[in-house]
Amino acid sequence: MAFSKENRKGTISGIIFVAIFAAAATMIADIAAVKALGISPLVIGIVLGIFYANTLHNHVPSAWGTGITFSGKKILRFAIVFYGFRITFQEIMDVGMSGFMVSLIMLATTFILGSYLGYKIFKMDKETSMLTASGASVCGAAAVLATEPVLKAEGHKTAVAVSMVVLFGTISMFLYPVLYAAVIEPATGFLHMTPQEFGIYVGGTIHEVAQVVAVPASIQGTPTDMANSAVIVKMTRVIMIAPMLILLGIYLSMEAKKSGSAAGGVKLVIPWFAVYFIGMAGFNSLQLVPADVVSVINEIDTFLLTMAMTALGMGTIFSKFKGLGLAPLYTAGAMFLWLVIGGFIVTKLVVATFS
Template sequence: MKVLNRIGELIPGLLLALAIAACAKFIEGLLPIHLIGASVIALFIGMGLNQIRKPSDGVAKGLKFTSKKILKFAIILLGASLSIKVVLNVGRLSLVVMMFTLLTCFGGGYFVGRALGLNWKLSNLISAGTGICGGSAIAAIAPVIDAEDKDIAYAMSATFLFDMVMIVLFPIMGQAMGLSDMAYGLWAGTAVNDTSSVVAAGYAFSEGAGDFATMVKLTRTLAIIPTVLVFSLIEVREKRKAGIVSQGEKVKITSIFPWFILCFLGMAAINSLGVFPQELSSGLKELSKFLMVAALAAIGLNTDFREMRKSGINPMIHGFIISALVVVVAIAVEYFMGIV
């Protein structure tokens, strides 16, 4: 009976998030040009509804469940879209570029965040969104470091705004520099943040560039795994500093290991072995994307603009600086490698 009562408490909030996700997908489909993904649309719808009326106690538990548990489940399903074979083929060219862009994001992001006075969680969420894969990376790291919903929303907004600029400017800059399809695809796949933005910027240049940029982006997604593991350890260190975990107390790896990431990797391995039919793999990927949209809708519903305003404009400045640095570093590494 208790289990049924627990499920009953979760349903209203879950259904509300799913309804917003469906609306966001519908709006995304109406757009003549794919400039903005459903996840960002759902986040903004949720934030807008929060300003009109804050979520009632009847939906609060379901929204929390959706923003935490459903989000992790969506990340697991995302693994079904990855193939180790594709990763290895594309990785030979993209690995070096990605190493430099990730170092730029987290190394440069650390100093930029400190200079701007941002808390380490918000700063690193922005860096992860910029360096790995936009909303997916932010979504994967947020539960590991117990990030607040307002920080997640701010990080999403910071990466999204710069993505919109890059969608317009990247094809223009690529043509001006005379980049080949492969060189441009590698550049867009490593420097543009969100998957939908990579697709938009890639195919705006050419079909070949779009195909290669998309493969690079999927390879880049695997950086989520080591990044989440590192941040799990950082979170324990921060809890020790705060006295939540005593200095002498041993922390079991099982208590901090993000098991949903292990499941994510398992799904990618299974898919690489050809166990999943193409139709099932595609279906799981679409389900993952939809559940992630629902989770971001829940995060938006729990986000208050007034709380975000307290952070000021500094998070946006952080996102702009790091994104600009990644764009420059990515193309510079390609030049040094002789790809351009």
């Protein structure tokens, strides 16, 4: 046990150690140049953690390992629950059926495509394939973190998935402003999009929440309805992570039963933290908590997520990546093409249907 009498001191020291790294990641993310790129402290945290894992980890007391593990497991679940304070059901209603359907279609198709390509075509293991797919289909690094305990995946597999989110999410930030000029300038035709349509497209296809915010901000004279639509559609995708994880838990239980890997019956894996996440979003929708308090809660939650990501990075040794080759890159690249091209087509068709 992490807080048993013999482990308590090492656990607390390990948690403090992770918190120091997370604080450094937060300060780096607050630098203007880094903030302009839309790089979240979560991403910086895992980079710092990986640096530590492959350079300095032998110089830290092994007793601290329980605290690092606690940060990557228990603190992670707690932080995912309180992520619900970033969402209200009213915001989802405001974007309308078009935004909801684009979110649902892109999440489902991207996750299925990425999982299938990674596992069946590019011969990755099932956990890495699904983690990579969850990052692209839902909300980047936070989705990878939320999916990891359901799959019971190793930390280095999580790091692979996050690295793909960082790579293709960063490419998106430079690509989408170029696409904006290409779809806004034509007055008519299939390539033309209104600012609101483009906002739905951005929110439905870009990986990270921070990147969705950064894209409209990088376009000069961005219409307000475009920026608002992008963020709301993105947050709709975020809240869908809870039902996705529940369905994933059911699927894993069925697969275990089919293969006969669980003796004496199969226990259904329900990610309760995902259920609590929906409950927290519902509570936030009642607007009982003042906005300034919610803002503080979200800042603390971001720091806890950064701690979890840093802790996962600290368990990532490069030697564990042997054998993966370019498979993660191929899988993430295929999903990226689907998000950019398929997402555009889906957005146009859905908006035309529900407008």
